[in-house]
Amino acid sequence: MDEQGMVFDIQRYSVHDGPGIRTTVFLKGCNLRCFWCHNPESYHLGQDLMFYPNKCIGCGKCFTLCPLGLHSLAADGKHLIDRTKCTLCGACAKRCFAGALALSGKQRTVEDVMKTVRADALFYRNSGGGLTVSGGEPLLQPEFTGALLGAARQEGIHTALDTAANVPFARFEQVLPHVNLLLIDLKCMDSARHKEATGVGNALIIENLRRLGQGETPVWVRIPVIPGVNDSEANMAAAAALLQGLPAVQRLELLPYHSLGAGKHENLGRTYSAMELKAPPKERVAELAAVFAGARYEVRC
Numbered sequence: 174m175d176e177q178g179m180v181f182d183i184q185r186y187s188v189h190d191g192p193g194i195r196t197t198v199f200l201k202g203c204n205l206r207c208f209w210c211h212n213p214e215s216y217h218l219g220q221d222l223m224f225y226p227n228k229c230i231g232c233g234k235c236f237t238l239c240p241l242g243l244h245s246l247a248a249d250g251k252h253l254i255d256r257t258k259c260t261l262c263g264a265c266a267k268r269c270f271a272g273a274l275a276l277s278g279k280q281r282t283v284e285d286v287m288k289t290v291r292a293d294a295l296f297y298r299n300s301g302g303g304l305t306v307s308g309g310e311p312l313l314q315p316e317f318t319g320a321l322l323g324a325a326r327q328e329g330i331h332t333a334l335d336t337a338a339n340v341p342f343a344r345f346e347q348v349l350p351h352v353n354l355l356l357i358d359l360k361c362m363d364s365a366r367h368k369e370a371t372g373v374g375n376a377l378i379i380e381n382l383r384r385l386g387q388g389e390t391p392v393w394v395r396i397p398v399i400p401g402v403n404d405s406e407a408n409m410a411a412a413a414a415l416l417q418g419l420p421a422v423q424r425l426e427l428l429p430y431h432s433l434g435a436g437k438h439e440n441l442g443r444t445y446s447a448m449e450l451k452a453p454p455k456e457r458v459a460e461l462a463a464v465f466a467g468a469r470y471e472v473r474c
C-alpha cells in the first residue's frame with residue numbers, strides 16, 4: 174500500500190534547504206516548541222484551522238456554516254473563533270470563497286507527493302538539487318518519510334532530511350539508507366537554556382548528532398541565531414568544539430532569526446512569543462561565524 178503522511182506544504186524552487194534547486198516537503202508534527210518558530214502550523218500531527226483576517230470580506234457565511242456556531246463578532250468587530258470546541262470538520266473553510274479560512278495539513282500518498290517532486294527533475298539535474306523532507310519533525314512520521322525519500326532515491330533524485338534530531342536514534346536507522354544529506358538543527362549548547370527556549374533539553378539531540386557525525390551520511394549543521402538565546406561566542410565555541418570531532422560534518426550554516434512566521438501564529442489563534450525579537454545585524458552574525466575559523470568544514474552565514 175502507498176504510504177500516507179500528513180503534509181502541510183510543498184515548496185518548489187527552494188534554495189535554502191540543501192544544495193541546488195530543491196523541492197521541500199513540509200510534514201506536520203513537531204516535538205519542540207521553539208518560541209521563534211516560523212512554521213507553527215507544523216506543531217500538531219493533525220490538521221489546524223487557519224484564519225487570514227486580511228482576506229476576510231465579512232460576508233458572514235462561516236457564522237451560519239459552522240454546525241457548532243463557533244464564529245462570532247466581538248464588540249469591536251473582530252472576527253472570533255472558539256477554537257477550544259472546533260472539531261476541524263472544515264465546513265467553514267470549504268465554503269469561504271474569500272480564502273480567509275483554510276485547514277492546514279492533508280493526508281497525501283508518496284506517489285501524490287512524488288508527482289510534484291519529479292516535475293522539477295530537470296532543475297535538480299542542472300543545479301545539483303533534489304528533494305528535502307522537512308517539518309516540523311519529519312521523523313515523527315518515519316514510515317512516510319522513509320518511503321518518500323526511498324521513492325526519490327529510486328528515481329535518482331538527491332535526498333536531504335531536515336531534522337531537529339530530538340527522536341530515538343532508531344528513527345534515523347529507519348530512513349538513513351534513503352538519505353544523501355542530513356540537515357541537523359542545533360539550537361543551543363546549554364541544555365537548560367535549550368529547554369527554556371524550545372521546551373526540551375538538548376541531551377538526545379547532541380547524542381544523535383555525535384553518532385550521525387561519525388557516520389557515513391554527510392551532515393550540514395544549521396544553527397539559527399536567536400538573540401538572547403544562543404548568540405554568544407561561548408555558545409558558538411561549545412558548538413565548534415563538538416563539531417570538530419565529527420568527520421561527517423561538511424558544512425555549518427548560521428541562520429539569522431527572521432520574523433516571517435509571526436503572522437502564522439496569529440492565523441492559528443496563538444500569541445507569537447518572539448514579538449520583541451529583532452533580526453541580528455549581519456556584522457554580529459559574521460563575528461559569531463568567526464568563532465568557527467579554522468574548522469575543517471565549510472562555514473556559511
Ligand code: SF4
Binds near residue numbers: 230233268269273
Ligand atoms: S466566510 Fe470567509 S470571508 Fe466570509 S466572514 Fe467567514 S471568514 Fe470572512
Ligand code: SF4
Binds near residue numbers: 259
Ligand atoms: S472547522 Fe468546523 S467546527 Fe471548526 S470552526 Fe469551522 S465549521 Fe466550525
